[in-house]
Amino acid sequence: MSKATSPRFSSRLHQKLGLGTWQLGGPNMVQGKAMGWGEISEEESLAILSAALEAGIQFIDTADSYGKGLSEVIVGNALQAATYPQDIMVCTKFGNVYLPDGTTGQDFSSEHLYASVKASLQRLQREHIDILLMHSPPDNFDWANYDRAPLEDLISQGLIRQYGVSSKSVYGAKRVMDAGFGSVIEVIYNALDRRVDEILGQHPNMSKYDIIGRVPLGSGFLSDRLLIEEPNFGEDDYRSHMADRDKNWMLDNARKLAFLAALPGGLSANALRFTLQNPIISVVIPGARSVNQVKSNVMASNLDALSQELIQRIEQSVPSVPDWWKPSS
Template sequence: MTKTCSHRFSNRLHQKLGLGTWQLGGPNVVQGKAMGWGEINEEESLDILVTALESGIQFIDTADSYGKGLSEKMVGKALRTANFTQDVIVCTKFGNVYLPDGSTGQDFSVEHLMASVKASLDRLGRDCIDVLLMHSPPDNFDWENYDSHPFEDLVRQGLVRQYGVSSKSVYGAKRVMDAGFGSVIEVIYNVLDRRVDEILSHHPQREAYDIIGRVPLGSGFLSDRWLTEEPHFGEDDYRTYLADRDKNWMLENARKLAFLADLPGGLSANALRFSLQNPQIAVVIPGARSVSQVHANLSASNLPAIGQDLVDRIVQAVPSVPDWWKPSK
């Protein structure tokens, strides 16, 4: 078992590029519907993780529900296999559960918390979870009556270093900050969805939190490929089941940012660069379904910062998210 406990992860990072591993859980079919990113074999998953670790990526994001624990197992195997010297920070999540009838639900009880931590530690082969997040609780979660003491007990026991929430939306993240729960928030941030800047950046509790930027490539819609092609996703890819209006909005607005494709690295690299250069974000966690995508993400992290003129142009091209993504008044 690897001993890795201390405090705030942002103080331990040498770079802001991390790796998301949702895709390493495979299709993850629940009641005939894919909850993952499609087939990927374990050898390829291991190559992706080992390449990331040996290339200096320190932050690995996973969850116990990604492939029903498969992603965590692959992360644990990579940590035992890779030849790396840097401090590695592993973030995992709990709370999404599979019910006896084959459907999914959520359980954030103390009993499930304790069982989940033990199971995740076993799969990861670690003595301590660097970052433990509640996995997508409802935005209207009852924080006033939710007891954080069990999480603090886990910190005191050395089983968890930091805890917080992976939020469904930025509005749920704001409510986490309002309640002062934990010290880590994971939230969507990319060139199409910049609400972190508007809603969280000036929050009075902002400095108490490390923010993890997820979905930096807009669920794959911020791809040079889709500037000229129509996307088609397999039946084992969760994007097949996205609402048409969401898919259409993402594609239409990604194409409004085609001017980023004219820069070195192309659209995807500069979209990633945009998220990486935001001082509000502690770490950015793009996924990768191949070793070449890991290298592409690393190359993007070494590009020069996007200038203010281009940031202004991005804001003018895509002023805001669609109204149906915003809470009803």
């Protein structure tokens, strides 16, 4: 179906809370560098997915590169074992590849697209993919000359239902909207990084898109634990390789939002609450590394909206992202 005749997927969801599954791919080491979130057992991963489905979560976000396909396999196994009647929507991604020399690259060609969809469907054990996203193409990607026909062909075959882009940054997301490519954009949005509001919120093509809000807990920095502890990420956690100035900015500014910790649920729940109540966002996809984290996310989704006074206090406490996250021109 084309975007013109299909409903917004947000209207199909009973709640805006989804589940991200990057963490279910494990450490995902590439040339000795972690590309994932650390060790997690398949048993725990399946328990997380089961808890999410049982709680009524209908939207699962994954990618063919998470654990080199492992996340998709686990999602597929969990959905096959599920006895819940919900119409589960699965979003996956393609384009990041592992090269023979052990490095990574990107391939958005039609040949790789068709092969990726076939492989993802097999791992997910599904007949179609609800949403297929290009996975982090460069912000300056040449949309004018990219052939969309293969993606439309996959829709006509019933193999995918919508397509779009998981953007590296909100600036890349704006270029996707400028080009009118696809109907779904996945982009960072949280209490520390609210650029979606100013850069996409008033875009003339905004109404044509469903927006998936990723990293709603600021890569785990919007954590009650980190209000009193220093971060200690293991070598199998990608955050151990973050630049110090990024880690320090995230930690310092998350602590400026400590007043949210005094509210029911604590800092994490209320940071998630902030993201969930933004009308621009169709669905929010926090990850979870335990069943308790799933329960905390569900609890946050059931809280009343933050007051306008609290929203203003968040905006005043962290008025903007650091300059080095912004374009140089």
